[in-house]
Amino acid sequence: MEFDVVIVGTGLAGSILARELAEIGKRVLMLERRAHIAGNTFDEVDEHGILVQRYGPHTFHTNDRGVYEYLCRFVKMNPYKLTYRAIVKGIAVPCPFNFTSIRMLYDSETAEDLISRLLRAYPGQEKVTVFELLESDDDAIRGYAEMLFEEDFRPYTAKQWGRDPEEIDKSVIRRVPILLNDRDSYFNDEFECQPEGGFTAMVRNMVDHPLISIRLQTDALQDLELDEETGRVSYQKNSAPHIIYTGALDELFGWQFGALPYRSLVFEWVSLPQSSFQETAIVAYPKDAAFTRITEYTKLPVQDIPGRTVIAKEYSLPYDKSADQGNEPYYPIGNDQTQLLKEKYLQLAKEFSNLTLCGRLADYQYYNMDNVVRRALDVAEELKGRI
Template sequence: MKLDVLVVGAGFAGCVVAERLASSGKSVLVIDRREHIAGNAFDKQDAAGVLVHQYGPHIFHTNAPHIVEYLSRFTDWRPYEHRVLSSTDGKLYPMPINRTTINSLYGLSLDEAGIAAFLKSVREKRDRIENSEDLVLSSIGRDLCDRFFRNYTRKQWGLELSQLSATVAGRIPVRTNDDDRYFTDTFQKMPAEGYTSMFQNMLNHPNITLELGTSFQQVASRMQAAEIYYSGQIDEFYNFRFGLLPYRSLRFEHEHLPGTKYFQQVGTVNYPNDHDFTRITEFKHLTGQKHAGTSIVREYPQSQGDPYYPIPTPENQARYEQYKQLAAADKHVHFIGRLAEYRYYNMDQVVAAALNLMKNSLR
């Protein structure tokens, strides 16, 4: 069987690519090895009727108007600004670290200038920033690092801060004001009917055929596609020729609490120093849903399981570069997305990359 385009993966990357190609007149087959669309952003009602994110919280935020304009074709939005608290010594503090965090933790009453001076006094000077530990210690000093970052990193990544690229810690800002929003992007909203509904609308095109529970290997033997857009693991595509690209996985423990209006004050609470899990998310904060009970999820990082986070170390990046060279020679195969590019993308970054790829491909 011949077709114009095969898209592997029905998450953000694959669905954007499929929609754009289908709208240009091409026939597109979208496959996914899972039994559902939307990738890790998949959401559904649990047994109690609460809308939950099956693979942990997905909070949409961006500063790019063209991404909002594009996705707004497929969904309405509800306002939501994500807030996170972090537990240390049995108390909860705003995360990212801000003026409230420092004043509450140390019993101070500093203004913004005072917080800036405090941080300057505790920072550990580094001539070169070579890893996440260098970045954190040079930004907030050792005590704050140990309370909020060091053990969380051990749990989340199975590595020390000193073993991780500075890009990991660089994702989390430090503030001298009282802004307790986790993100400061100009656009912070959630799909009004959920992510899965948005993806269904994206794939609702006469030129798109969808096959779920189907792997690339199953399709490759029976179909010939002029173009392939691949959003799976790039090392798997090349049969692990240069070895395995490691990923960090997660185990999700979902729980419904009947008769509990809210379990916690904010959408997510981090537990850097206690418990085997890293955080608890309560979905009613995210969705605005009204329900007599509430549903939460605990996240337990692990080394085995579905791939979620590329592990950013120099060794892993060097191995990826070998696969990238192979990919550059495959002119009819295009690699897009977090797994295919071995990159820690945010959702809006995946959409931007996919739209940019389509802009160049459809000229």
């Protein structure tokens, strides 16, 4: 069978693009290195009947109604509020840090004074960044920020990213605000959900189309050829199809300009003969543990499995394609140096007229799930007009 489009990767970005192009009559071939679809959102039911997310915790949240409604085409979205704790000074406090966190970390008089100072300093605001608090003229507010930075932000960043906070893009740290209220939820978006039956079921429905073919356990890079003279990318010697690539950007070009750094993850899975292990779905351990966080999957999504739960301890380490552990790229590391290297690869990609990049790894961009959906939909609209 001849194909109009070849998509490398069956994660969320690739699957949305496949569906969108198939719906306008394009014959799509999807190639996947792993033995399953859905990329890092892959989930499955374990031997105890618990739905687990094998590549780390995911929950869908967005303020983009169009993105939410698009996913609802393929699955029922069940409301879900993620709650989160961080161990600070040995205490499991709400995260993002809120007024309850303050009351748990300070004596009553000091806590109420600090809360009053925050409300006066930032009237009408629901949240601030730790950087704003660190620049405060108020000694008590600045001291609070310094404590959080040294007890949480700095050690967690070092553990998660392998770098000091000063060495990564500040936007990464700004992703976790400090709340000026008692809200106890990790996000505060209009739509916060878990797909009924899991993310893999959602993606499976997405790629269930007569014009979409999928080949698993296939290393597409072995059959891709980039011809700089013609400005075309060929798949199995055929340069006619349009190529959509969602994998690691530098690997596509054989690390021509050098390797882009990524962080990888390793999980230690523990099945426990008890109904609950921790208060919330996720608990972060900035200090005093080798792992970064523990996820309890009977709480993500909520599952009633009497007398049994399963947890995953998450360890962050540098990505190394040839290593026994840490051989999957998860997170691009953003800073000025990597941005320059990324731009070299993106400029090179523009030289190939039938090549499109999309997704966290191919764009070398830290995306939330809704950002990936919006990006894929935008790319699909652009492609519909020219292929």
